[in-house]
Amino acid sequence: MPVSADRADVLRELVQARAGLREVAVRLDALGLDGVIGAGLADAVAGARAAVVRVEAATVAVMGERRART
Known part of the structure; x- marks a missing residue:
């Protein structure tokens, strides 16, 4: 089954x-920079790492749906 363009x-x-x-x-x-960065930067780093995990999971989910339809 083809996947929509969207x-x-x-x-x-x-x-x-x-x-x-x-x-x-x-x-x-x-x-x-382990242990030597300020709290604000540490929060930013943690947020970036969490974003990587979320986007990775979303990508895998969409790819799985796509495979299931083909």
Whole structure:
């Protein structure tokens, strides 16, 4: 069963957002600032990592729906 253009666009956007967020996570981890960053930055880092997890889960869910329809 073909996937609608809208759903394909959403999946494309999720994959691009996922890649961008993962790159941010890699860069943040590379900073190696464990224990030496302020609370505000620590919250931002935690938020970015949580966003990566949420987008990853959403992408996998949409990809699973797409596979189930083909």
